[in-house]
Structures are given as C-alpha cells and as structure tokens.
Amino acid sequence: MKKLSKVQIKQQALVLDVANMLEEQGRAEIPGMVQCWFDMKYEMFPSSLLLRFQFEDEQSLAAAEPELLKWRKRLSAAMVKKGVILKDMRRHLVFTVEGPDD
Numbered sequence: 179m180k181k182l183s184k185v186q187i188k189q190q191a192l193v194l195d196v197a198n199m200l201e202e203q204g205r206a207e208i209p210g211m212v213q214c215w216f217d218m219k220y221e222m223f224p225s226s227l228l229l230r231f232q233f234e235d236e237q238s239l240a241a242a243e244p245e246l247l248k249w250r251k252r253l254s255a256a257m258v259k260k261g262v263i264l265k266d267m268r269r270h271l272v273f274t275v276e277g278p279d280d
Contacts, residue, residue, distance in 0.1 A: 186220040193218065196256045197229055200249070204231055208245060210238020215278045224262050229253060229271045239275055246273055 182190065193216055201214035212232045219226040231249065233239040250267040257264050264270050 182220070189218075189220060189223050192260050192262065193227060196253065196260065199256060200229070200253060201231075203252070204249070208238075208242050210234045210242065213277075224257070224264055225269075227264070227270050230276070231271070231273045232277055233273060233275050236275060239273055242273055246271070 197214050197216050204211045204214060208231070210233045212234055214229060214231050216227065216229045218224075218228065231242075233242060250271045253271050254264050254267050
C-alpha cells in the first residue's frame with residue numbers, strides 16, 4: 179500500500195470525523211446498528227465515498243430502512259459543514275448487514 183499524501187490524509191481525517199459522529203448518533207437512535215465504516219478512492223474523492231451502517235441482522239436492517247433518507251441528509255449536511263459537497267446522496271450511504279471484512 180502506498181503512502182498517503184498530505185491531501186489524502188486530510189481527506190481521510192475529515193471522513194473519519196464525520197463517520198465517527200454519525201456512528202455515535204446512529205448507535206443512539208437506531209436499534210440494532212453495530213458500526214459505521216467507509217470506503218473511498220482518494221483520487222476520486224468525494225464521488226467515491228461510501229459510508230455503510232452495519233446492522234446486527236436482516237430484521238434490524240429492515241426496521242431501519244425507512245430512516246435511510248434522513249441519514250443520507252445528515253451525512254450530506256455534515257460533509258457540507260466540512261466544505262465537501264456530495265452531489266448524489268443515494269450513492270454515499272447504505273445500510274447493510276455486511277462488515278468491513280465480508
């Protein structure tokens with residue numbers, strides 16, 4: 179794995195900060211949420227950013243699905259506060275039962 183540039187390190191810190199904040203809120207507000215994790219290609223940031231809210235099981239995932247739009251809006255608002263505009267909210271946050279190692 180190649181070393182990250184200063185800009186990439188800033189991008190990673192920004193996304194990590196937002197992800198940690200949303201994870202904390204999600205655990206408090208959404209029953210069955212396990213963790214929040216993200217994936218992105220630095221050279222294509224912010225369009226490549228994808229946050230995933232991981233749930234314990236399919237039942238908790240199905241119960242949380244109606245809240246997805248609200249959380250996408252929260253992600254978008256948090257990123258705008260950091261100076262990053264996400265053009266299409268649907269592409270940047272999903273709910274899943276898969277973990278980062280799956």
